[in-house]
Amino acid sequence: MDFTSVLSIIVGIIFVFAIFDLVVWVSNDAINFLSPSIGSNAGSYKKILIIASLGLLAGAIFSSWLMEVARKWIFHPEHFNLMEIIMIFLAVIIADILLLNKFNSLGMPTSTTVSIVFCLLGSAVGIGVLKLYGNDALPMSDLATYINTAKVLTIIGGILGSVVASFILGALIQYITRMFFTFDYQSKPKYWSAILGAIAITAITHFILAKWLKGSALTNIKDIIGWINSNLVTFLSLTAIGWFIILEILLLFKVNIFKIIVLVGTFSLAMAFAGNDLVNFIGVPLAALKSYQLFLADPAITDPALFFMDGLHTKEKANIWLLLLAGAIMVATLVFSVKAKKVLSTGLNLSRQGEGQEDFGTSLVARALVRKFRSVLSYVEYIIPGGIWRYIGKRFAKVQNSSSFHSFDLVRASVILICSSILISIATAYKLPLSTTYVTFMVAMGAAFADRAWGRESAVYRVNGVISVIFGWFLTAFGAFVFAYIIATIIYFWQVPAIALLTLATLYIMIKPLFTKKKTVKLDDEMDKLDDADDMPKVFLKNITKSLKQGQKHFSSNIECLAKEDVYVARTLHEDISSFKENTYKFKKEFISKISDSSNKNMWGVKSLSSYVGILNSLKGYSKSLKSISETTTEYIDNNHEISALEVKSFKKLDTQLAAIYDEMFTKIKKRDFDKKFENADKLRLKLQKYIQQDMERVQAGKVSVQSSVFYISLLNEVKHLLLEINAIQRRCWELDLKK
Secondary structure, three states: OOHHHHHHHHHHHHHHHHHHHHHHHHHHHHHHHHHHHHHOOOOOHHHHHHHHHHHHHHHHHOOOOOOHHHHHHOEOHHHOEHHHHHHHHHHHHHHHHHHHHHHHHHOOOOOHHHHHHHHHHHHHHHHHHHHHHOOOOOOHHHHHHOEOHHHHHHHHHHHHHHHHHHHHHHHHHHHHHHHHHOOOHHHOOHHHHHHHHHHHHHHHHHHHHHHHHHHOOOOOOHHHHHHHHHOHHHHHHHHHHHHHHHHHHHHHOOOOHHHHHHHHHHHHHHHHHHHHHHHHHHHHHHHHHHHHHHHHOOOOOOOHHHOEOHHHHOOOOOOHHHHHHHHHHHHHHHHHOHHHHHHHHHHHHHHOOOOOOOOOOOOHHHHHHHHHHHHHHHHHHHHOOHHHHHHHHHHOOOOOOOOOOOOOOHHHHHHHHHHHHHHHHHHHHOOOOOOHHHHHHHHHHHHHHHOOOOOOOOHHHHHHHHHHHHHHHHHHHHHHHHHHHHHHHHHHHHHHHHHHHHHHHHHHHHHHHHHOOOOOOOOOOOOOOOOOHHHHHHHHHHHHHHHHHHHHHHHHHHHHHHHHOOHHHHHHHHHHHHHHHHHHHHHHHHHHHHHHOHHHHHHOOHHHHHHHHHHHHHHHHHHHHHHHHHHHHHHHHHOOOOOOHHHHHHHHHHHHHHHHHHHHHHHHHHHOOOOOOOHHHHHHHHHHHHHHHHHHHHHHOOOOOHHHHHHHHHHHHHHHHHHHHHHHHHHHHHHHOOOO
């Protein structure tokens, strides 16, 4: 096979991998343009996806002009020959796929822009070092000959600066907006929302028309752009007036203007993502293709070692059909990606207004920061007159709304989307590969901070979560650089064999999940809503039954994993129980909100409320024991420890005994026929103590290992806790005396 054929295959591999890379890009950056609209419940999930998808397609069409990042902004292409430049691009695409795929699996919102920039830098430095190493006449200090250090430093500085600027801008605009609208924004005169909407949509319109359309691959519209720039004040005034009139008309039909702002902002942010991030990504495969085409166009040079890539300095727009294809792939990923939803939940949990189950723990740094801020806040409160401070407090007073359980309201969603869109649009207009993840995430965190979403009960966890995400961003830069450097070095030394092995390995990692049957506990994850106050007891008991059935199946599945030593299914089950805990907390929060609603206060007696809350507390303890069982089981299997056949048999017998107790309880709940007798669960708890004694005798006889015995006894103790919580739930149900 001649070199041209090999080169065409490598370029084809880069394009195939580009599709995989685009999928993991969108899976991670879904948080950017979905979290504000979903978090504020601005529309149905389907409607939000449609609007975001249209934004992605529009951004793809208008993104053809910022292709220089991969071609010449990171390195000087004229100092690399054809094969070296292809090695760089292949290393970049492989490293980027594997790195972002890992972050998506962890649910961490990292920066796709930073990933591609540092992959380009790492692979270029790797090849540059090897070139200098092979040329004894050149010192390593000449590495700057190959790397565009000035542009790299500008890009890095812009990305880091955007983190600080985004947080400050988000906090400032949110604080001002909230001071004016308060949380009771719906009671404000309607024309104020129309004014805010007109200003916001006008800003978006200006940046779309004046900044993005000039790079459109569709047509040349310089005359329109020129008129806008020459008559900017007139254009902005007429646009604002026009939008104000449109929004006022919509108000006559009782349309929620804030929802309009959020949905338009979602379109704009999706368009900004495609217009900024897409070009950074798509520049890699297109630059590889361009390099190949330049080589084919010059028949005078047949040796690729003598063909240097000066031609990459020329500007070139992307093919409109390639951009549309990329946009279509992005839309499909947005709709079907499970990992995108996992990344989405991280940002929503860190920015939600209410308290709840926190995804992150605490750290020394987070605790110190929170304490420092509290001391500063105390000083500010001391120097500000009491009247002013009380007035500010009233403006930020929360409004009880028993029907709202989303992460934050439409006012904050509007601020997040508008601020993010404008910042990203400005960067795109000045051809800076800004990180949409950094901007949107930090704007959201700044807005949450200004909105007092981080109260004393949650601040240390939220701050630690933000620190963890930011640390992950730095880890992305470091990992992308090192990973791409290593892959480029491997390809440089072993060339075709290395390319073949790396290609197969990458395909295996990306395709395997599609053919791996993921075993999960098939149950309804979501609790039924307590929408009808008169039917609350029925829905309440139905949700308790649903939760206990999920716990029962989860325990049985863990025993099955233990018998088969299946660590992969055990890990999946452990993820399921985490979702189960979150859903039980959400249900408790909804119940507390319902009973605090003034319209329902006469329905509840003190005793019945105590019993309801007691059931929910027991359910929380129940889920905690299940999680402990799952963690212990998964860790034991993962460490390849041995468990005796006798102990496995004992666990299976225990599972059968538990099933009988569950069935008896489900029958009582269904018939609403409770009594004070809970002998079966108590008898089983006594049997568990007997099982523990028998296991100790097996240890003394040398029939089982100490490690296996410790594991066995730990699980039995957790099952004892399960039984205690089950009995507590039954006792509380009897106290309620819920007859049909």
